[in-house]
Amino acid sequence: MIPLRGVPAVQAGDDLAALVAAAAERAGGLEDGDIVVVAQKVVSKAEGRVVALADVEPSAFAQGAAGDRDARHLEVILRESARVVRMRSPLVIAETRHGFVCASAGVDASNAPAAGTLVLLPLDPDASAGRIRARLTERTGRRVGVIVSDSFGRPWRQGTTDVAIGVAGVRALLDLRGERDPTGYELRTTTIATADEIAGAAELVMGKTAGIPAALVRGLDVAGDGSARELVMPPDRDLFR
């Protein structure tokens, strides 16, 4: 796990892959099979997925439900939500249009470009990962995987862990069903969320306050054609809808 330092503040329209490639170059260069983990925040900023509160007109519902908080902030969260899963002011747990269930539908004021702005999730984070991957290959000639990561809370457990919300060139899930353990027992239900574990591992060297928005994970044999869509539990298998 190698932190990629020195990525400058990212603005809408920036060539994020070029900034990451330059940081990787300073860290010794990319190698075939590397996984480049990029924080959602900088991906969203590069894609211009930023809203200024001053431009938001809150609905009557948002005004009524906002309580002490800025109704415009709640309005943005509700616009990003396909479904509100839980609401206990100021907390909103929502399902996004991508199918992710997370706090505030992924809307976040931390590490935003300026005071009074909010950063939204990318419209299609798998596509974001794919574009970054293609551009990294173009610039470096290396065959790498890309994961776009974000910090999600979990029911029943304290604290967030980083998970994969966009995947390109990496196996998202490792399906061990039908494999046997060393004693010959056939594993019946084991599927491992490899891409989520990689995103969490990368977070350990990135850090929200240190301004390190990307990391390399090297030495894992996880190339594949996974997507973050695969990490979303299908509604008919979801015991918690």
Next chain:
Amino acid sequence: MIPLRGVPAVQAGDDLAALVAAAAERAGGLEDGDIVVVAQKVVSKAEGRVVALADVEPSAFAQGAAGDRDARHLEVILRESARVVRMRSPLVIAETRHGFVCASAGVDASNAPAAGTLVLLPLDPDASAGRIRARLTERTGRRVGVIVSDSFGRPWRQGTTDVAIGVAGVRALLDLRGERDPTGYELRTTTIATADEIAGAAELVMGKTAGIPAALVRGLDVAGDGSARELVMPPDRDLFR
């Protein structure tokens, strides 16, 4: 992340820390600050937390609810449960006496010592981690942290990730509340489940079918006095009870 290979099959009463220390020695030796991640399965086996189905008398409830499955297996799950959270045969999501919410209350037939046996979670996994840590220090003179890991599913997301169910000498949570991001914004709600991310990272080099029950994670500055109890969401803060 360094896999610890060559740990032999673990039996009740084995000195697991000595087996792990020997494997670490073959991998170049422990260093101060290393985190030793040990799979729950071998911890439980060393502690004799194994039940033979032949010794289990299922209750009438377990017989009625078991459907196609072995009622004795369901009986063991129910005995390990403080609360059943969801049940859709053959799946049981339960809260254990430790407060963990997971499939089958952590009861598992894979990597069990023999056919017809089930492995249970340790009675007190933080204490298990503490004992392994003390014994590792005794044998190697190194100050290390220990995490006992297990694979948990998550609502809304496919696949398991490894999380920390026992912690000793490692910070479990990183509390960033009150810290500021590089733009000066104060992080209000961010607490990171560091120990869970470390457990997930270690899983990437361990593997359920490869017989690698432990790994070292080196180079992180995460020494502390955390516990897995801290990772359990207190009921009054839990939106998903």
